[in-house]
Amino acid sequence: MKVFTKGLFKENPVFAIALGLCPALAVTSMVWNAIGMGFGVIFVLVCSNLMISLLRNFIPDEVHIPAYIVVIASFVTIVELLMKAYLPSLAASLGIFIPLIVVNCVILGRAEAFASKNTPLDSVLDGLGMGIGFTLALIAIALVREVLGSGQITLFEQGASLIRIKLGPLSDNPIRVFAFPAGALIVMGYFKALFETISKRRK
Amino acid sequence: MEVISDIIGIVFTYVLVSNVILTQFLGLCPFIGVSKNTESAVGMGFAVTFVITLATLFTWMLYNWLLVPAGLEYLKVISFILVIASLVQFVEMFVKKNSPSLYKALGIYLPLITTNCAVMGIALLVVEVEKLSLFNSVLAGFSAGIGFLVAILLMSAIREQLEIEWVPKGLKGTPIAFISAGLMAMAFMAFDKALLMNLVG
Amino acid sequence: MNKIVRISIKLLIICVAAALALSVVNALTAPEIKKLEVEAKITALGKLVNNGKADPESEIIVEGNDYVSSYFTINNNGEKLGYILYLKAKGYGGMMTVMASYKLDGELINAVLMNNSETPGFGKKAEKQEYMEKFIGRGSDLKPLPLFSYEVEEDVDTVTGATITFMGVSSVLKNGSDFIKGGLK
Secondary structure, three states: OHHHHOOOOOOOOOOOOOOOHHHHHHOOOOHHHHHHHHHHHHHHHHHHHHHHHHOOOOOOHHHHHHHHHHHHHHHHHHHHHHHHHHOHHHHHHHHHHOHHHHHOHHHHHHHHHHHOOOOHHHHHHHHHHHHHHHHHHHHHHHHHHHHHHHOEEEEEEEOOEEEEEEOHHHHHOOOHHHHOHHHHHHHHHHHHHHHHHHHHHHO | OHHHHHHHHHHHHHHHHOOOOOOOOOOHHHHHHOOOOHHHHHHHHHHHHHHHHHHHHHHHHHHHHHHHHHOOHHHHHHHHHHHHHHHHHHHHHHHHHHOHHHHHHHHHHHHHHOOOHHHHHHHHHHHHHOOOOHHHHHHHHHHHHHHHHHHHHHHHHHHHHHHHOOOOHHHOOHHHHHHHHHHHHHHHOOOOHHHHHHHHO | OHHHHHHHHHHHHHHHHHHHHHHHHHHHHHHHHHHHHHHHHHHHHHHHOOOOEEOHHHOEEOOOOOOEEEEEEEEEOOEEEEEEEEEEOOOOOOOEEEEEEEEOOOOEEEEEEEEEOOOOOOOHHHHOHHHHHOOOOOOOOOOOOOOOHHHOOOOOOOOHHHHHHHHHHHHHHHHHHHHHHOOOO
16 A cells, blocks of 8 residues: 555655656646646556566566666557547647656656566556656646636546636636746745645654 | 748747747756756756757658658657667767766766657657758757756856855755746746747748 | 577567557557548638638648648639638747638638647637637738737737747738739749
8 A cells, every 4th residue: 555655745756756847847737738647647657567567577687778668658659649549639738748758757767666676566556656646746736827827727628528617807817927837837846845844844 | 041040040949939948848857956066067968968969860860761751650759769768878888988088077967868858859849740851950959958058057057056045944955946947937938939030030 | 699689689579569569559549540630621621611612632732832831722613712721830949730711812711720839828829719810801912911919909918928829820821821912832
């Protein structure tokens, strides 16, 4: 159980270890993008952890990094193709950040640090925990940015179906800077400060 | 004239308007991780510039001369990342053998670059999304690297200054680095396409 | 030596397995992706003409033009009414594809932004249909297309994002109009 829960808060990949920052900030101008990105990462993380754990005795030590990269890149491509085929508007708004999951340090980091040494079941749990932790972090950032920057919360968007909550006066006069890169960095700074303070208190 | 304005346009865009870090969020991990002092920031900046330039060259050739004719575009992620990983490996070996002093300066940053999203991101952006010509792609890659260098250099200068300034307790370290980067990104918003249009028409 | 061979064979097996898996997924999703592209094209063509019809099959590819990649002809019972152009913004940092329909004199009938790779959230505003309305009905010699946002609205959005796309869209539309006035060249 601990294998699963540690990724949620204590070793949260975004806030605690500051890994995978690029997608965490780039796609979080909308909650729905954050959810989509999060699920993509969960899928890749769980699958690659499982695969690498299964192959951990097969993969020669000398070339383990290239082998991991091939495994991860394959799952990333699968996610990209599936998203383009079944969720095209999400794929369009995430753009190059889907293929960039491949260089998300969280995934290679977990493969190296955990999946290569543990059983398949534990690795899947670890991947799931880390993935959910990553997704929660993304949603938290996106929630702040979309509420302040656009005055709305978009929970789902695909073609004509759209679930979007508009927040009265704020949606008419949003603080647009939060939708821009500058706002993302500032929101991230305050989240990081909050996170560090909380984890210090807990000790 | 056309060529010159193209060159100015690309350099201006990739260094300032769409700065890799401050507007595209590519390469944020090293930006926060390696910007504690100016020396390592410069080292990282040059290493990234070098690798991005080569990576755009090789991925462009791979994509347009091999993957597209063969209809294998879906293998782009896997092949690009392998090209970048082996490129980094070769550069490391080459530099180690031929220039020990350069290796000393850049060596420790090179392995980190494989998972630097700036390299992969720019390669994907110029080759697949923008579909620039070979020369323009390499130029864009180089400019993006310079953009990275500029941003990380400025950031390291700010962080060195922050070390000796009074900072609220909770914000010490990375949080204030993020916030400063945010303010810097705000300053970079002044460089927009409208400005570029006025410049090159 | 033996060891190196063994390692390379193992790596090769992984690579081949990965490539095979990907080709299967690609074979499954490629028709789906293609279908979506065609659908998007047909919807866009339908949206762009209020009078007459453009045949999705009648696409004519334009070579050697920086802005126009292809065009369709709008017909109404054999009478030529105008053209629909596939326009691309000359791209550095934000490629844009716009589909726009024009009357024979270069006046804009309608325009749709097909995709843009500008940072998510920035260019979004331009995808709303009302945004294009500022350009519709202009482009003939009497009423030129606006190039800057202050020509059509007093309330210029001072935050950069909006201007980026305005200038991108406006210059693309103007190039399209000039293409038609220049006799499809």
